[in-house]
Amino acid sequence: MTMRETVQDLLPGVLADLEALVAVESVSADRARADQLQLSAARVVELLTEVGCPDARIVTAGGGPAVIGHFPAPPGQPTVCLYAHHDVQPQGDPARWDTPPFVATTVGDRLYGRGSSDDKGGFAVHLAALRAFGGRPPVGVTVFVEGEEEVGSPTLAALMAEHRDELAADVFVITDSTNWTVGVPAFTTSLRGLADCVVELRTLDHAVHSGEFGGAAPDALTAMCRLLATLHDDAGNVAVAGLHTGRPSVLDYPEERLREESGLLPGVDWIGSGPLADRIWTKPALAVIALDTTRVASASNTLIPSARAKISMRLAPGDDARSALDKLSAHLVDHAPWGAQVEVTEGDTGEPSVINSTGPYAAAARAAFAEAWGVVPASVGQGGSIPMVADFAAAFPDATILVTAVSDPDSRPHGANESLHLGDFAAACLAEALMLQAFAEIAP
Numbered sequence: 001m002t003m004r005e006t007v008q009d010l011l012p013g014v015l016a017d018l019e020a021l022v023a024v025e026s027v028s029a030d031r032a033r034a035d036q037l038q039l040s041a042a043r044v045v046e047l048l049t050e051v052g053c054p055d056a057r058i059v060t061a062g063g064g065p066a067v068i069g070h071f072p073a074p075p076g077q078p079t080v081c082l083y084a085h086h087d088v089q090p091q092g093d094p095a096r097w098d099t100p101p102f103v104a105t106t107v108g109d110r111l112y113g114r115g116s117s118d119d120k121g122g123f124a125v126h127l128a129a130l131r132a133f134g135g136r137p138p139v140g141v142t143v144f145v146e147g148e149e150e151v152g153s154p155t156l157a158a159l160m161a162e163h164r165d166e167l168a169a170d171v172f173v174i175t176d177s178t179n180w181t182v183g184v185p186a187f188t189t190s191l192r193g194l195a196d197c198v199v200e201l202r203t204l205d206h207a208v209h210s211g212e213f214g215g216a217a218p219d220a221l222t223a224m225c226r227l228l229a230t231l232h233d234d235a236g237n238v239a240v241a242g243l244h245t246g247r248p249s250v251l252d253y254p255e256e257r258l259r260e261e262s263g264l265l266p267g268v269d270w271i272g273s274g275p276l277a278d279r280i281w282t283k284p285a286l287a288v289i290a291l292d293t294t295r296v297a298s299a300s301n302t303l304i305p306s307a308r309a310k311i312s313m314r315l316a317p318g319d320d321a322r323s324a325l326d327k328l329s330a331h332l333v334d335h336a337p338w339g340a341q342v343e344v345t346e347g348d349t350g351e352p353s354v355i356n357s358t359g360p361y362a363a364a365a366r367a368a369f370a371e372a373w374g375v376v377p378a379s380v381g382q383g384g385s386i387p388m389v390a391d392f393a394a395a396f397p398d399a400t401i402l403v404t405a406v407s408d409p410d411s412r413p414h415g416a417n418e419s420l421h422l423g424d425f426a427a428a429c430l431a432e433a434l435m436l437q438a439f440a441e442i443a444p
């Protein structure tokens with residue numbers, strides 16, 4: 001039987017197991033569902049044990065339960081670590097779902113349900129590849145399934161330090177990104193980082209009558225608007241000095257596609273300059289994501305004494321999150337209009353990544369993906385952030401890291417009606433099996 005036929009035959013069973021995993025409400029952000037998170041980790045252990053893993057078990061470093069299991073390397077063979085996460089985002093407003101979020105439901109060529117693509121679908125790909133070899137893969141395989149990715153992997157670095165020897169591998173396959181389109185797989189080669197802060201601005205020690213003092217005393221909200229306006233130049237490029245810009249993308253992002261995906265309204269201009277792919281993947285971006293001030297319904301004719309804004313920054317691949325956040329803080333303090341008092345509280349950071357996708361393993365992976373999907377895989381950046389990729393790169397600097405996907409641009413991970421494209425899922429399972437086979441031809 002060819003590998004294609006083998007994978008085709010085992011898909012119904014893998015999909016049934018994925019459906020059962022979707023039914024477990026492993027929402028890592030919800031303490032009330034901690035038992036469900038534990039249950040989904042236990043189910044992952046069972047599935048790995050069933051396929052022949054001798055030592056699959058739950059591990060934690062004080063955070064969400066992760067699972068590690070090993071399929072020992074045949075003599076002289078490399079070891080591949082297959083990553084996914086079993087925790088999911090909250091379902092949000094159930095009314096926005098067309099099918100129940102935790103009941104996997106097939107409609108047309110898609111399987112709907114929370115986690116169907118992000119990232120229980122990623123784990124299901126690993127499971128399919130292991131089953132394709134009857135649980136005896138031709139290379140060593142370590143399966144690492146995290147349980148807290150959707151809350152920012154707070155204890156991942158500790159977990160990796162504690163289990164360093166167990167996780168060490170020649171290749172890491174991180175199946176948690178997005179393919180280029182339905183039918184076209186992608187390897188993600190860069191990821192932006194993330195940093196945020198809250199800026200508080202004060203001009204008066206209490207609200208005062210706008211008739212008596214307006215015209216001489218500045219109100220804090222107008223001052224805040226002027227401050228926020230300094231974050232971009234007139235063309236919409238980020239104006240904070242010293243932020244890094246990554247290398248230009250090799251792929252261009254079709255404008256029509258971006259217009260449709262973003263929901264940009266007619267007549268609204270894009271901001272920034274250069275190719276669109278660079279603006280969303282390799283340059284920094286800034287957005288004001290919240291503002292605390294007087295509500296319109298409670299407005300009175302007073303000068304507002306203080307206001308707060310939360311600013312979210314996406315960092316170019318190659319930048320350093322802490323130093324970028326320091327530059328943003330300095331910009332906000334330096335540009336305080338009219339001598340207003342400005343105080344910045346720095347928030348969370350996640351490092352960007354430039355993923356080195358050269359070398360024999362990456363080449364073999366590309367060839368395997370091309371064979372399985374019938375098209376050449378794309379190399380894409382991601383405007384979003386997967387900080388754990390940087391954690392892996394830092395912990396294992398000599399390993400090849402491959403960031404793959406089961407999601408497509410219509411999968412809506414994190415949103416309502418999350419789904420998995422079944423044709424792409426089948427191709428991803430075959431691609432991973434062929435890839436493991438190809439890795440067995442490469443000396444570690």
Ligand SMILES: [Zn+2]
Nearest residue numbers: 118119149176
């Ligand atoms: Zn994910």
